[in-house]
Amino acid sequence: MILDVQKLHFAYNGQAILDGIDFQVQPGELLAILGPNGVGKTTLLKCINTIHRPRGGTILVEDRSVLHMSPADIALHIGYVAQQNETARLTVFDAILMGRKPHIRWRPSRHDLEIVDSAIRHLHLGDKTLRGIDQLSGGELQKVCIARALVQEPRLMLLDEPTSALDLKNQVEIMGLLRRVVDEHAIGAVMTMHDLNKAMRYADTLLLLKNGRMHSYGPTGQVTAEMIESVYGLAVEIHHINGYPVVVPIESVAEMSH
Amino acid sequence: MHFHDGRIPAEYTRYISRKISFLVLLIFLMLLSLVLAISLGAAKISMTDVVRSLLGQATTHQITAIIWNIRLPQALTSMVAGAGLAVAGATMQSILRNPLGSPFTLGISHAAAFGAALSVMVLGGGIMTSNSVGAVQITNPYLTTAAAFLFSILTSCVIIAIARLRGATPEIMVLTGVALGAFFTAGTMFLQFFADDVQLAAMVFWTFGDTARASWSELTFISLIALLVSLFFFANSWNYNAIDAGDETAKGLGVRVDRVRMLGMLLASLLTAVIISFLGIIGFVGLVVPHMVRRLIGSDHRFLLPASAVGGALLLLVSDTAARLILAPHVLPVSVLTAFMGAPVFLWLIIRGGKR
Numbered sequence: 001m002i003l004d005v006q007k008l009h010f011a012y013n014g015q016a017i018l019d020g021i022d023f024q025v026q027p028g029e030l031l032a033i034l035g036p037n038g039v040g041k042t043t044l045l046k047c048i049n050t051i052h053r054p055r056g057g058t059i060l061v062e063d064r065s066v067l068h069m070s071p072a073d074i075a076l077h078i079g080y081v082a083q084q085n086e087t088a089r090l091t092v093f094d095a096i097l098m099g100r101k102p103h104i105r106w107r108p109s110r111h112d113l114e115i116v117d118s119a120i121r122h123l124h125l126g127d128k129t130l131r132g133i134d135q136l137s138g139g140e141l142q143k144v145c146i147a148r149a150l151v152q153e154p155r156l157m158l159l160d161e162p163t164s165a166l167d168l169k170n171q172v173e174i175m176g177l178l179r180r181v182v183d184e185h186a187i188g189a190v191m192t193m194h195d196l197n198k199a200m201r202y203a204d205t206l207l208l209l210k211n212g213r214m215h216s217y218g219p220t221g222q223v224t225a226e227m228i229e230s231v232y233g234l235a236v237e238i239h240h241i242n243g244y245p246v247v248v249p250i251e252s253v254a255e256m257s258h
Numbered sequence: 259m260h261f262h263d264g265r266i267p268a269e270y271t272r273y274i275s276r277k278i279s280f281l282v283l284l285i286f287l288m289l290l291s292l293v294l295a296i297s298l299g300a301a302k303i304s305m306t307d308v309v310r311s312l313l314g315q316a317t318t319h320q321i322t323a324i325i326w327n328i329r330l331p332q333a334l335t336s337m338v339a340g341a342g343l344a345v346a347g348a349t350m351q352s353i354l355r356n357p358l359g360s361p362f363t364l365g366i367s368h369a370a371a372f373g374a375a376l377s378v379m380v381l382g383g384g385i386m387t388s389n390s391v392g393a394v395q396i397t398n399p400y401l402t403t404a405a406a407f408l409f410s411i412l413t414s415c416v417i418i419a420i421a422r423l424r425g426a427t428p429e430i431m432v433l434t435g436v437a438l439g440a441f442f443t444a445g446t447m448f449l450q451f452f453a454d455d456v457q458l459a460a461m462v463f464w465t466f467g468d469t470a471r472a473s474w475s476e477l478t479f480i481s482l483i484a485l486l487v488s489l490f491f492f493a494n495s496w497n498y499n500a501i502d503a504g505d506e507t508a509k510g511l512g513v514r515v516d517r518v519r520m521l522g523m524l525l526a527s528l529l530t531a532v533i534i535s536f537l538g539i540i541g542f543v544g545l546v547v548p549h550m551v552r553r554l555i556g557s558d559h560r561f562l563l564p565a566s567a568v569g570g571a572l573l574l575l576v577s578d579t580a581a582r583l584i585l586a587p588h589v590l591p592v593s594v595l596t597a598f599m600g601a602p603v604f605l606w607l608i609i610r611g612g613k614r
Binding site for chain 1 (some may be wrong): 261262263264265266267269270273355496499500502503504506507509510511512513514552553556557558
């Protein structure tokens with residue numbers, strides 16, 4: 001097992017944000033965390049790599065408690081792709097090379113540089129090697145951030161809304177890429193999402209949060225319209241188009257207010 | 259993982275070589291300027307004599323005296339101060355994520371000026387004498403230096419205390435610094451209003467940064483601090499690169515962001531405080547040299563920091579030499595000239611646009 005979260009509790013200013021969170025991630029599993037705005041999806045993600053320190057519960061990554069690991073040690077096991085990424089006058093190559101930081105003592109080795117080159121080619125960024133990351137499109141920048149997390153050679157990837165700022169083509173490309181990486185490398189991945197359709201199409205497991213607690217948790221195929229309705233407070237139907245599940249709201253918000 | 263088919267791209271190797279060449283070129287320019295700076299002045303000394311004297315070969319007594327007692331310490335002070343201010347500026351711009359990051363942003367210079375003014379007025383450090391070229395001198399420079407240093411460090415301690423209380427975010431640190439800067443400016447104005455004209459002249463005179471103020475022993479002290487702090491910053495290059503990518507990304511890469519930010523800010527303040535307490539306020543170098551270098555070779559701190567150090571040394575040395583010559587026999591303090599020399603170059607770089 002790659003990730004085992006048990007009885008996770010997080011509070012801020014004395015107010016419980018997350019409580020009683022339990023889930024596991026196996027090798028090759030892509031788990032999507034869903035729920036309304038402000039429900040604590042991002043907080044949960046940040047608890048896993050201790051950017052936020054949980055107040056209770058256990059988080060085991062490959063049977064070791066992250067709460068007893070140093071930040072550098074955690075970075076050797078967990079790659080994190082933040083929702084907000086700043087740019088600088090740094091080339092694509094150097095930006096990705098930064099992902100080797102947990103492995104680098106004083107200067108990058110030949111091996112470090114080779115891994116970066118390989119990742120660049122796997123993600124089809126080869127013609128952008130020396131481009132400044134402040135000159136990339138949103139989709140390209142997101143690929144650089146994912147590549148940076150990949151060259152950390154983590155066992156677990158955490159991604160905070162990896163497709164929220166992207167156009168349709170880039171959304172599909174990034175999700176396909178994540179699916180491929182998780183399968184090929186048999187790592188685990190946890191991502192927060194808003195897009196139910198993308199989540200149901202690409203993730204193996206869904207975790208629905210409501211009011212800081214787990215509402216439902218299970219394989220994507222077992223998600224029902226009732227679960228979604230209960231979490232978002234909106235009646236929906238799940239249809240299948242060409243074999244892909246599609247969530248369709250059956251009344252508009254304006255109609256609901258009457 | 260399956261990333262075993264990589265090789266180091268030739269274009270990346272060439273790109274790194276270009277950066278190293280740029281650094282070597284800057285160092286060469288700096289050494290050339292050093293020889294030139296020493297040879298130029300009221301008494302002309304040939305460049306061959308300068309090089310021979312620097313290499314320890316025999317020259318006349320007069321030349322040895324001029325070089326080793328007057329021009330070399332001043333030239334080296336300019337270089338060390340320029341390098342130190344530029345490195346401190348480059349680091350602050352990164353950890354504060356603010357292009358205006360410099361000793362001025364955090365009120366450190368304002369606090370130093372206040373400390374000096376207080377020493378002149380209250381502690382009696384300001385009985386002045388006129389020297390032959392019409393400039394004023396402060397008779398108790400050590401007291402003034404100590405007071406300036408004390409208030410600079412006090413300022414950074416207050417910023418760090420507030421950052422510890424409310425979180426070490428760039429916003430909190432910059433806003434606290436701006437508030438403290440305004441506070442100390444008001445304090446200085448208050449003292450100046452009640453000062454007599456001799457004290458007022460001493461206070462204003464102190465703020466003109468002047469590299470001729472440092473003796474060999476002071477130069478050694480400033481150099482030692484500059485070297486140690488710069489090495490620390492250089493060792494943290496990857497941390498600053500990571501922080502540039504965003505605090506959360508940096509934390510995800512195992513960087514203890516708050517600690518790196520606090521320590522960087524404390525050491526940058528210390529370095530700046532040491533330089534300006536001994537020499538007076540020298541603006542512009544810390545703010546603009548890192549931006550110039552960034553436009554030329556990018557913001558990878560592995561190269562940005564050493565290139566800023568050499569660039570700062572070069573800019574201040576050239577400015578200082580110009581300041582000595584431009585209105586000879588009057589000697590201008592270098593702080594008057596740094597912006598004159600640097601601003602046009604900087605504007606040209608902005609207009610031209612940078613490449614990576």
